[in-house]
Amino acid sequence: MTGRERLAATLAHREPDRVCVDFGATFVTGMHVSAVTRLRRELLGQPEYRVKVIEPYQMLGEIDDELRRALGIDVIGRLPRKTIFGTESKDWKPFTLFDGTEVLVSGDFNVTVDPDTGDLLMYPEGDTTAPPSGRMPKGGYFFDAIVRQEPIEESRLDPADNCEEFAPLSEEDIEYYRRAALWFDERADYGTVLVIPGAAFGDIALVPAPWMKHPKGIRDVGEWYASLATRPDYVRQVFERQCEIALENIKTLIELLGDRVQVALVTGTDFGTQQGPFMSRKMYRELFMPFHKAVNDAIHKQSNWK
Numbered sequence: 277m278t279g280r281e282r283l284a285a286t287l288a289h290r291e292p293d294r295v296c297v298d299f300g301a302t303f304v305t306g307m308h309v310s311a312v313t314r315l316r317r318e319l320l321g322q323p324e325y326r327v328k329v330i331e332p333y334q335m336l337g338e339i340d341d342e343l344r345r346a347l348g349i350d351v352i353g354r355l356p357r358k359t360i361f362g363t364e365s366k367d368w369k370p371f372t373l374f375d376g377t378e379v380l381v382s383g384d385f386n387v388t389v390d391p392d393t394g395d396l397l398m399y400p401e402g403d404t405t406a407p408p409s410g411r412m413p414k415g416g417y418f419f420d421a422i423v424r425q426e427p428i429e430e431s432r433l434d435p436a437d438n439c440e441e442f443a444p445l446s447e448e449d450i451e452y453y454r455r456a457a458l459w460f461d462e463r464a465d466y467g468t469v470l471v472i473p474g475a476a477f478g479d480i481a482l483v484p485a486p487w488m489k490h491p492k493g494i495r496d497v498g499e500w501y502a503s504l505a506t507r508p509d510y511v512r513q514v515f516e517r518q519c520e521i522a523l524e525n526i527k528t529l530i531e532l533l534g535d536r537v538q539v540a541l542v543t544g545t546d547f548g549t550q551q552g553p554f555m556s557r558k559m560y561r562e563l564f565m566p567f568h569k570a571v572n573d574a575i576h577k578q579s580n581w582k
Contacts, residue, residue, distance in 0.1 A: 279349070283350060306330075309327050334419075369385075410422060445528055461536065469541055472541060475571050477518060478504075480546060511563060542571050
């Protein structure tokens with residue numbers, strides 16, 4: 277079986293010839309760039325090879341065609357055009373991690389060192405004139421979002437402020453996905469997954485908006501989680517606008533990519549902790565489920581994507 281056939285069988289609950297394997301197709305199956313570097317060294321004998329960091333927030337390393345073949349990976353995918361820090365994967369330049377791993381980062385990956393702690397500070401869109409939006413502790417491996425929360429005045433809270441980041445796909449985005457279609461075509465034997473932009477309702481990694489220079493609205497992690505209980509109408513209005521735009525973009529993506537894509541990854545929102553659920557079933561069903569259903573129904577109605 278090809279990887280594409282293996283993934284199709286798995287999704288249809290039919291037993292494939294072996295387990296379908298995915299490393300690196302999405303942000304939830306990605307691998308830290310240091311680990312990818314060690315894999316290349318051991319499997320491919322490439323000690324000098326610099327792996328590209330394709331998502332700087334988690335510092336995920338690129339799994340390219342050569343490593344994919346060596347690992348027997350079945351699935352490929354495409355992330356959105358811009359990373360969580362608003363950078364673009366192009367114009368590569370060298371960078372060295374705290375652990376000594378030598379990698380490549382995008383040209384707009386610009387960091388400074390906090391003189392008090394030695395931490396690395398990351399900036400939205402790489403703009404060092406803006407307040408930093410990410411921090412990698414000295415000796416660390418990935419970035420934490422820096423919460424940039426303006427003082428909250430209850431009477432002035434506007435759900436539109438938490439919707440600034442949601443917009444129809446731009447011409448640059450559409451051209452990016454046209455190139456992605458050709459990229460998928462060149463690898464037609466692989467299973468395919470697409471990360472849907474803007475459909476992760478309440479994803480706490482995205483609430484602080486590390487790609488925005490001056491985010492407004494509710495951006496503090498604790499304040500957002502509290503708002504699910506204390507300001508449900510506010511959150512619902514944010515989700516309504518987010519969903520409206522996501523549905524438009526899904527329609528466009530289906531038109532652009534069609535059956536090249538087998539799987540749509542719609543959300544990485546956390547609904548559980550190590551001890552139990554983040555919220556009651558009632559809260560999920562009232563606040564999140566209607567929007568998840570709308571997105572999933574739209575995908576199933578307009579495409580063969582799972």
